[in-house]
Amino acid sequence: MRIRPITRVVAVGAAAALTLTGCASGNSGSGTSSSSSSSSSSSSAGGGATSGGGGGGGGAGKTVIISTDLPLQGSSASQSDSTNKLIQLYLEQVGNKAGNYSIQFKAYDDSTAAKGAWDDAACAKNATDHVANKDEVAVMGTFNSGCAKIEVPVLNRDTTGPMLMVSHANTNPGLTKTWDTGEPQKYYPTGKRNYARVVTTDDYQGNAAAAFAASDLKVKKCFVLNDNQTYGLGVAKSFADAAQKQGIQIAGQQSWDAKQPNYTALFQSIKATGADCVYLGGIYDNNGGQLIKDKVAVLGDNKTVKMLGPDGFTGYEDLLKLPQSEGLYLTFAGLTTEQLVKAGGVPAKLIDAYTKKYGQAPTGSYPLYGVAGVQVILAAIAKSDGTRKGVTDAVFSGEGIDIPQSESVTGKEIKIDPKSGDTTAKDVTVELVTGGKETFLKAQAVS
Amino acid sequence: MTTTLQRPPATGRGPRRSGPGAVARFRWPAGYVVVIVLLFLLYQSILPTLVTPVANGIASWLPVATINECLMWAIMALGLNVVVGYAGLLDLGYVAFWALGGYTAGWLMAAPFNWTWNVHLATAVPGDYPGTHINFWFVIIIAGVLCAILGIIIGAPTLRLRGDYLALVTLGFGEVITQFFRNSNNIAGLNVAGGDGGISSIDGIGTGPFHVVDKSVPQALSIDSTSNTYKILVLGLLVGVCIFVSLRIREGRLGRAWLAIREDELAASMMGVPLVRAKLSAYAVGAFFGGIGGVANASGITGAVSPSGFDFGKSVLVLLMVVLGGMGNVWGVTIGAFLLAWLNGNGLKQIGVQLDSWFGWGAETWLPRYNFVILGLLLVLMMLFRREGLIPEKRTKALLRTPNRTEMESVGADITEAEAESEAAEANSGDDAAIASAARDVSPVLGQAPSARDDGADGPDGVVRADGAGTSDGTGADPAARRRDETGDVSR
């Protein structure tokens, strides 16, 4: 007996519906943590936060949720995981409260396993979920500027908002200031700002690297490479522009293709230009290891031809293990965890508590900035009426948010400019890779 | 006799048939509309009224966003089905058309990325908003046409060659288009498509008159949960059109030419099927669908395009949808698309969550990581054990299940004996026998053809293997039916 197609379609639909109801009843116990995009850490976090909120919930007012939106799979996974854990730890320390509000925490994942990196469909879906989740008032994230460019307009259009997003790692200037055509207006369709960040943008990092190269390394001719991605192009461009102003000749600019097996030929063409410095604008993940190896093979070690990189090369164990990375100069937009801990105070205490709890320090330098982002959000919630609009307005009206040095986890005053959402703290650290470690070299003044 | 539209072309001369055929013509559209409207109502009205556990269950197992993704992938799968399922041309770079479609949306309906003019054409975006903003439906057509042209350009040089070369060229093409868009911030000094960052802030789908009639419909379907619910209707309509076109085109002259090529290229060309033209049309139609899918994705699902989204994995995913559902069967492919899009987007994770709640394996994090392995194994297992897919197209089934004639010949079996056997086997399923007898009725000479044909028409084994479609004829009724069909076709 042949079944007709329509019967089939209907049958499949019915089967699906049945399965759904069956599963739904099985799923009923898991409560709020059943959101599709929340990861395992979120369910545990949700549980922890709930109990924490319950403990201090006697006199507290409304409960609001803040979330993170990070790539929890692939190469950035360990850094993101540390960020989430550190934020939860910080929230516990402050009693899961901000002003009169109890705070719950929820983690979203904007990466897919298949890609091993952030994925635009996942970002779009998360943005929808942020808006749809009624109690959520603000998002800490994203890690990647490309993802933020998808999410910010969606949060901006939220009719109960706009909803606040504070990023700890987006360094692409276009999100907050005039950069490419149409930026940043195109991310704010309602005309109101809703995006702030606690890190300095690529342009400052490029400037600082150029100033360092000119004054400290005294190089004459630089070849600027980029990984052909938004971030890499941004830093490479700002480095090249600033370097020319500093009197460094730009021998050439080229992209490297992350999928190439090796770059010997590329460096041969650089050698022909006679450059005495190479700037690697990009992320280490994009085959940076091979790039460094081939640079040393063709151009010689990093003493003869200097090599500089942006913060896309910081925080990688793999890179530090390479003997060829000896003598590589790296800039970091902000202060490194190492520095902050050395300076003592709030950040040192938080890191200590983290190390005690998890047996190791958080990976990379971004987790602390994640907490800084949360500090901004908490301050905004405390100042607000607990609605999304109120929280966003707290950041983008009047004086804006100002977290004094005594409380800030970045060891410096965090002041968010209510006009642009950028931080006023413009720290760029220069590090030197030596002996298999990133060592602090100097804090570069930013012009 | 069957009354569905799914019958092979031999009986598919719909318009000339009376009664049941005409009714059947409205049966699937009606059913389809009911399914889509039910889905819409489920999320729009029923879900909020359900008790929390059930509503939560549906929301976590089948969120609206995933339904939309499924519908978008269904468009893609239907497109690839035309190329792989109908014409038998293996395309491993289908993602290229998806990408071009997406970028067309980026060029024609987004905030500026390198230009400053404002062009507005029948769009929901406010007039003072900068950039090019053209109505979604126009963009869909433009993208489709662009992709079709691209498909012809890519297909043309390879179509003279064996099928597996085509697979390789398309694979390379899929890789290169990503590279092109990645380098697109500087093509001869011009920013063509925003480079790696791609194009963000792409307009939603304008609702136009519906917004005027009912204010609760958003003016433009951007990315939020209300709009996502309405998108079910829009994307559902697109899928419906694709299904309709797929079904109709398959019955037409072109569709039968494709099937003929798929089954035996050499024989098809002998019968007067213009090979290159038919193959190129398959490519163009498939690419057209791909373009639609690309626009739907860029405008409806992500609101942005960037080259990193268009990787080889996506091409294989679409291919797997076609294979899983049943190559050539429109309904099978649609369901395959739903199943895999769900599995890939939300399903694996949710299965992991469920496993966790039962066994506490922590599967939510690790299960999705085996995405590639699971998809790959699925493809291999399907090929080994159920080549015809979950819901096989009858013709494919006959083709794939029938032992290779030359193989039998080589092991020493008598040809006529084998014919008789397989014909007897086919006769067990009523439809096939009916088709066979119908074929014989119309053309008694050709009806007897199988045995006569085998003596002369096909060459030795090596020759059959050497040609592109690479399959020997299915024995029994189908080829005869097809043959009758083609002769009828030529004389029209």
Added chain:
Amino acid sequence: MTALAIGGTNRKAKIRLGPIVERVLGILILLFAVYWIVINAIDGPDQFVGSVLVGLQNGALYALVALGYTMVYGIIELINFAHGDLFMLASIVAANLMVNVLGVGDLTTATILPLIVALVVCMAFGAFVNVSAEFLAYRRLRTAPKLAPLMTAVGLSFVFRGIAQQDYINGSTQKNWPVNWGGPIIEGVYVYKLLLVLVVTIPLLLAMTYIVARTRRGKAMRAVAQDQDGARLMGINVNGTISFTFALGGALAGAAGVLYFLVQTQTYYDTGTQLGLIAFTAAVLGGIGNLTGAVVGGVAIGLVQALNEGGAHGLGSNWSQSLVFIILIVLMVFKPEGIFGRRTTEKV
């Protein structure tokens, strides 16, 4: 009917013009390629020398992978998509074996023994995986339409990639191994690296040519390639012969994996797809099924790529992949049978 008839006459007219246009265009493209190479050599002689060395080194690697492709294709006309990924898996096995088990760090003459061990193990590994795949999957599909084994190969390639992508295997980014080269460097190319690649590739090519051309097994392979049924009737063990071919192909992938790891000191899950595409283009360039052709094609593509990246007049590394693809398309149009291949006509 009439429309078709007109189409027929049109096509006839084209056939007269077609080959002439084709030939002229083909010669023009060839001339342009020669001109491009010469101008590169004149404008940047140092870079040219460097690029040629890099090209040789990469080209020999491509050739090794291409040999495996060509081997299997020559016998059963299957593009073994999984071949590239098998090679990638082999490179991961080689890396773990040499660094973690055998403790190789700086490469010296003492490394030769571990290298031989790794070569043997990886070749065995490649052969084993390939033969298993043949036994479990391809063998059952021998009578199926061509699409079926092709898709099976794609599926297997996906599985291999998925396995390599797991964090406990290799992870989803490039993994750099602490293996260091020494010795003289010419224009950034380690001389020993180049020597090693050539020392392994050339004997393997010769061995393969010998096996196929001179041995009884090779004769059986050629017979099976010609006509499986005929071969069977002649008393040749067709299954055994095909398995043997797969074993050879797998062993070549294994050897290529070891070399790739040593040259790049890096492993990456996506290497297989990247190099697989390049290698297949190389195989087509040389004439698919032709062993010498695969090597020549591999080296030619390596050279063109290196010149494009390092030469004075190149497009740069971010267009490399596109360049390979354009070569492939041009070949498809003008010389689908490749440099050493013979044009075959389909008999009916």
